[in-house]
Amino acid sequence: MSGNTPASTSPSPSPASSPPAAEAAAPSPSGPGRGRGLAAAVGRGLIRRRELSIFVVCVAAAIYFAVTGSGFTTGENYHTIAQYVAPWIIVAAGEVMLLVCGQIDLSAGFVFTLAPFLVTTFTGDGLPLFPAVVCGLLLCAAIGLVNGLIHTLFNLASFIVTLGMAFFLEGMSLIASNAQPVSAPASGWLVSVLGKSRWSELIWALVIVAVMQVVLSSTRFGIGTQAVGSNPVGAAESGIRTNRIKNVNFVVASTLAGFGGILDGIRVGSFDPTNGGNETMFLAVASAVIGGTALLGGSGTVVGALLGALLLGIVYDGFNLTGVNANAFDVVLGIAIVAAMLLNVYLSVLRKRASR
Amino acid sequence: MSAYQGRADDGRTAGRRGRAGERPPVTAADEGGGAPEAGPRAVDRRKALAWLGGGTVAASALLSACSSSANGNTPGQSVKGGVGNFPSTPKWKFVFVNHVTTNSFFTPTRSGLADAAAMLGLPTPQWTGSETGDVSQMANAMQTAINSGAHGIAIALTDNNAFVGPTKTAFAKGIPVIAYNATAPGNYPLTYVGQDLYQSGYQMGLRIAQNVTSGQILVGISQPGGNNVQPRLDGLKAALKAKAPAVTVTSINTGAAQAGELNAMTAAYSGHSGAKGLYAVDAGSTAAIAQLIKSRNLTGKVHAGGFDTLTDTIEGVKSGALDFTIDQSAYLQGFLPVLYLYMYRLSGTLVAPPETDTGLTFVTKDNAGTYASANSVFEGGSSRSLINLPSSLTLPPASTVQL
Numbered sequence: 001m002s003g004n005t006p007a008s009t010s011p012s013p014s015p016a017s018s019p020p021a022a023e024a025a026a027p028s029p030s031g032p033g034r035g036r037g038l039a040a041a042v043g044r045g046l047i048r049r050r051e052l053s054i055f056v057v058c059v060a061a062a063i064y065f066a067v068t069g070s071g072f073t074t075g076e077n078y079h080t081i082a083q084y085v086a087p088w089i090i091v092a093a094g095e096v097m098l099l100v101c102g103q104i105d106l107s108a109g110f111v112f113t114l115a116p117f118l119v120t121t122f123t124g125d126g127l128p129l130f131p132a133v134v135c136g137l138l139l140c141a142a143i144g145l146v147n148g149l150i151h152t153l154f155n156l157a158s159f160i161v162t163l164g165m166a167f168f169l170e171g172m173s174l175i176a177s178n179a180q181p182v183s184a185p186a187s188g189w190l191v192s193v194l195g196k197s198r199w200s201e202l203i204w205a206l207v208i209v210a211v212m213q214v215v216l217s218s219t220r221f222g223i224g225t226q227a228v229g230s231n232p233v234g235a236a237e238s239g240i241r242t243n244r245i246k247n248v249n250f251v252v253a254s255t256l257a258g259f260g261g262i263l264d265g266i267r268v269g270s271f272d273p274t275n276g277g278n279e280t281m282f283l284a285v286a287s288a289v290i291g292g293t294a295l296l297g298g299s300g301t302v303v304g305a306l307l308g309a310l311l312l313g314i315v316y317d318g319f320n321l322t323g324v325n326a327n328a329f330d331v332v333l334g335i336a337i338v339a340a341m342l343l344n345v346y347l348s349v350l351r352k353r354a355s356r
Numbered sequence: 357m358s359a360y361q362g363r364a365d366d367g368r369t370a371g372r373r374g375r376a377g378e379r380p381p382v383t384a385a386d387e388g389g390g391a392p393e394a395g396p397r398a399v400d401r402r403k404a405l406a407w408l409g410g411g412t413v414a415a416s417a418l419l420s421a422c423s424s425s426a427n428g429n430t431p432g433q434s435v436k437g438g439v440g441n442f443p444s445t446p447k448w449k450f451v452f453v454n455h456v457t458t459n460s461f462f463t464p465t466r467s468g469l470a471d472a473a474a475m476l477g478l479p480t481p482q483w484t485g486s487e488t489g490d491v492s493q494m495a496n497a498m499q500t501a502i503n504s505g506a507h508g509i510a511i512a513l514t515d516n517n518a519f520v521g522p523t524k525t526a527f528a529k530g531i532p533v534i535a536y537n538a539t540a541p542g543n544y545p546l547t548y549v550g551q552d553l554y555q556s557g558y559q560m561g562l563r564i565a566q567n568v569t570s571g572q573i574l575v576g577i578s579q580p581g582g583n584n585v586q587p588r589l590d591g592l593k594a595a596l597k598a599k600a601p602a603v604t605v606t607s608i609n610t611g612a613a614q615a616g617e618l619n620a621m622t623a624a625y626s627g628h629s630g631a632k633g634l635y636a637v638d639a640g641s642t643a644a645i646a647q648l649i650k651s652r653n654l655t656g657k658v659h660a661g662g663f664d665t666l667t668d669t670i671e672g673v674k675s676g677a678l679d680f681t682i683d684q685s686a687y688l689q690g691f692l693p694v695l696y697l698y699m700y701r702l703s704g705t706l707v708a709p710p711e712t713d714t715g716l717t718f719v720t721k722d723n724a725g726t727y728a729s730a731n732s733v734f735e736g737g738s739s740r741s742l743i744n745l746p747s748s749l750t751l752p753p754a755s756t757v758q759l
Binding site for chain 2: 083180181264274279325
């Protein structure tokens with residue numbers, strides 16, 4: 001159980017309260033009593049919470065590795081898991097927004113790769129680190145805007161737009177870096193904040209998840225995003241500016257991916273053109289989908305993506321810890337992902353039955 | 357799955373195996389019973405739970421089959437003293453962190469590390485890292501190795517900065533770290549086992565200067581800037597500058613995927629068909645050159661050569677398509693680190709491992725035959741049989757030691 005300390009900060013509604021959930025199923029957005037409102041919110045959360053089952057799967061995986069492998073339940077290892085998952089979580093937070101509004105950003109992995117070199121380009125021109133990071137992130141945002149505009153103006157599928165962008169950015173990363181790794185900035189308070197100090201990358205990831213979850217579930221923009229994803233025509237008819245919402249989400253996804261890349265580069269101590277890339281993007285999308293985000297849009301949560309990433313991280317770290325060799329690793333990983341998803345689906349069937 | 361799995365014979369694993377061995381029949385029976393029923397509601401919960409339980413057991417069986425390092429041992433090794441004259445040791449677990457774990461270049465390396473471990477009565481070291489050169493992933497894998505209580509780590513230092521921190525952590529925890537295949541400045545490995553890369557490039561440049569004295573040559577490189585290939589290109593350029601300054605070097609970024617490397621070299625040659633020579637500083641690009649020369653019938657029309665001993669490369673040298681290739685003994689890059697880590701631990705640091713250049717052997721038409729026919733594990737093949745020493749041996753180059 002202690003095997004998932006990093007996750008314990010994530011909201012995990014107590015499983016004890018399933019009867020109130022049934023009672024609270026009727027939506028009462030502005031309940032008269034404050035206590036009732038809270039209970040309703042918790043209950044509503046529970047009934048919708050696909051995350052609950054993925055959380056249980058995470059715990060199960062953690063217990064499995066804690067029992068079978070040595071060294072899983074150490075602070076050092078939790079830190080390593082945090083290193084695995086933090087970049088996936090940050091990229092996934094943006095991907096969830098896009099997936100929910102029915103789009104995908106395949107270029108996020110290479111924005112992740114490119115962003116550190118954008119920063120070094122600016123610092124190389126003499127800019128201090130802080131404005132350089134800001135400028136780098138603005139460029140990442142611009143990349144997202146280009147993705148969005150090409151999609152919305154020319155009505156090209158985001159899959160192909162961002163696929164093209166991914167190749168473009170891969171090349172740009174190689175050019176910008178001269179295909180050579182460079183040392184990341186290593187001193188200063190900003191460097192500590194941006195990934196160097198021990199848990200800072202994970203803290204950023206958690207903060208981003210919290211903010212994005214609030215944006216997605218409690219703002220007009222978030223509701224609009226869900227509407228665009230579940231019923232684009234209806235959303236447009238009801239006056240939601242669908243294109244604008246899509247564009248903003250492309251910008252958000254791209255900026256977060258870039259930020260994740262900068263954090264990860266600083267944490268590792270090296271900006272390397274082989275970092276990130278498609279694998280990071282796929283793991284982020286996988287985290288989102290494992291965490292309950294629908295691939296075709298309309299529903300999903302950022303917290304779910306966090307738990308999805310955590311599951312992948314536990315599995316990744318655990319199998320390395322147990323000593324699985326590289327060739328067998330992907331076999332085991334693939335089986336573990338599908339098995340975890342099956343368990344997840346099975347648990348949600350149980351949960352639905354219980355809450356009926 | 358790994359070809360170099362040890363045999364499980366410690367008590368814990370035997371227990372796990374036993375359980376795993378008992379349960380699968382139950383799983384099979386349950387699946388048989390459950391399959392015809394359609395729809396999720398029809399699935400009885402207890403049955404589903406049993407099915408899940410079976411799945412977990414099957415997964416753990418798979419795991420114990422795969423996790424060679426956790427439980428492997430030499431077959432037939434009885435529990436007496438250690439191997440040879442050595443005292444008995446714990447089953448030290450070593451971990452190799454690699455930048456391209458699935459690349460065929462490292463097949464002999466993996467044979468080497470498995471052979472050394474078997475010889476010393478140790479479990480087969482874990483082979484992990486990244487498939488794509490992702491430094492962040494490698495650093496995480498190294499950190500995981502440290503957390504798992506590895507007894508020694510061998511790492512290809514493909515980045516100058518990323519492994520400094522983990523190396524320091526490892527030493528602080530009493531885990532020796534050795535660099536193999538690639539090393540980097542400002543890092544703290546005990547020693548380096550691999551080719552002196554710049555020197556090998558320099559020697560290759562001297563060799564090229566014997567054949568090409570003017571004009572353009574194309575040099576393929578899989579990962580410009582990579583610590584394991586870029587120094588060769590630098591050395592090659594330096595040698596040509598010194599010995600054949602009229603030669604211009606055009607480097608071709610071929611990428612790490614082998615099919616892509618062939619395409620890149622083909623395209624580059626089509627664009628520079630006046631090139632006097634086709635060379636490469638990495639294994640895949642060299643093999644690609646051999647394929648290109650064969651498919652376009654360029655043998656004798658263009659000089660060529662490169663690194664390492666992939667099958668296509670050796671065939672190319674044998675047929676005359678390539679003038680030479682350079683063997684850096686990938687086998688020893690796996691074998692020696694295990695031996696060194698073992699001796700270092702066994703002697704409580706007294707036997708400090710020496711820096712080892714695993715070599716610079718020019719393979720030419722004269723000696724390519726042995727490489728091609730033996731299919732030996734030492735060069736990535738599958739044969740473990742004894743290779744007969746030729747009755748008379750070629751005289752090695754004269755020693756150049758300064759007294």
